[in-house]
Amino acid sequence: MTTAKRDTYTPETLLSVAVQVFNERGYDGTSMEHLSRAAGISKSSIYHHVAGKEELLRRAVSRALDGLFGILDEEDARVGRPVERLEYVVRRMVEVLIAELPYVTLLLRVRGNTDTERWALERRREFDHRVAELLKAAAADGDVREDIEVRLVTRLVFGMINSIVEWYRPDGRGMNEREVADAVAQLAFGGLREAGDGRG
Amino acid sequence: MTTAKRDTYTPETLLSVAVQVFNERGYDGTSMEHLSRAAGISKSSIYHHVAGKEELLRRAVSRALDGLFGILDEEDARVGRPVERLEYVVRRMVEVLIAELPYVTLLLRVRGNTDTERWALERRREFDHRVAELLKAAAADGDVREDIEVRLVTRLVFGMINSIVEWYRPDGRGMNEREVADAVAQLAFGGLREAGDGRG
């Protein structure tokens, strides 16, 4: 087995440390000195594994974007009634978001100060647009309410899903991915008010 | 009238410029040089009006927090059935969020690197807690669904509301505060699926 070499960093293991610090302090608020302390190696040693700070960001957001766009390639997201494809995508978004939590967290916080950040924002908009089209198709079928604008609904549902990165923490006794996905889908499609009760 | 003096900066007018730049580049990503260029005065002149960068942040998040906590003091948020008080608070949150958009935007992006940021995070948690108690009371009355955990629902609804800062832009022909508030309330309480149609 060739993988059992030295106990040292790879670009991937270093990335996992860096992303964690990025999420705690913010990308701009994180210095290479902070990263070196968190990783336990010197600042200059980091440059042995990656080209620089921005490459770490690029690797992180790429991983997040690959996970999200991968959803759209899955069969249940491509065939069937739009409303059911939509619900599948929503559930899978929650699952991917939790599975790749730190990477997606970082993706959702980029502001657009560098080329890498602007590229990430562009890809995000592209993904949002793909899901919005799905919602529009479901509305055309009459399967989702049309009294609220499609773009607005898309943004609000995305807001609900994306907010997961602000509070979900995978600490054993908490809820798992599936449970969160169920709750999000139920709330998004079914609403908050007690079913059959009406407006008190 | 003593207010018509010179055409110059006050701490308030300087703040409005600073908050805009903070939101574009992120607080950590904004230098005093950036602020001076945006304000059209020299870097050192800024210190004539405010003590420093962090005071600008503190003034901004204070304004946002005052707006939000003010909602809880309004009569419709204090008396009546919890579910109706909750819906009122949700609508008012949207309105305040839009009325004080740049300030609330900045508040929602604070990470906790400085004392000011940690104080802002603490106040935010306090506000969230107050609204969560309202939701809990509504659930006790049987007015909102109880199959989803109260804490989880609170967070998801907050996520939906707070996401407004990510896309709402007050450009004349867009929707106004009331319309957005209606959409949020309808989606949060009524759900996405077509009413009376069920899950076909």
Add this chain to the structure above:
DNA sequence: AGAGTAACCGAACGATCGGTCGGGACAAGG
């Protein structure tokens, strides 16, 4: 006109930024 002061400026401060460089420690292969 002259005094007082609010508003502003350029230059510079020490500290820290992201990144570079030459070299040392260490394991693998001969």
Add this chain to the structure above:
DNA sequence: CCTTGTCCCGACCGATCGTTCGGTTACTCT
């Protein structure tokens, strides 16, 4: 043994960070 290449280090680079300071401009008041 010695070479080779990976991994890491301290020292240092120019640039930029938030902030300070001495001094100038421009307006108000008497």
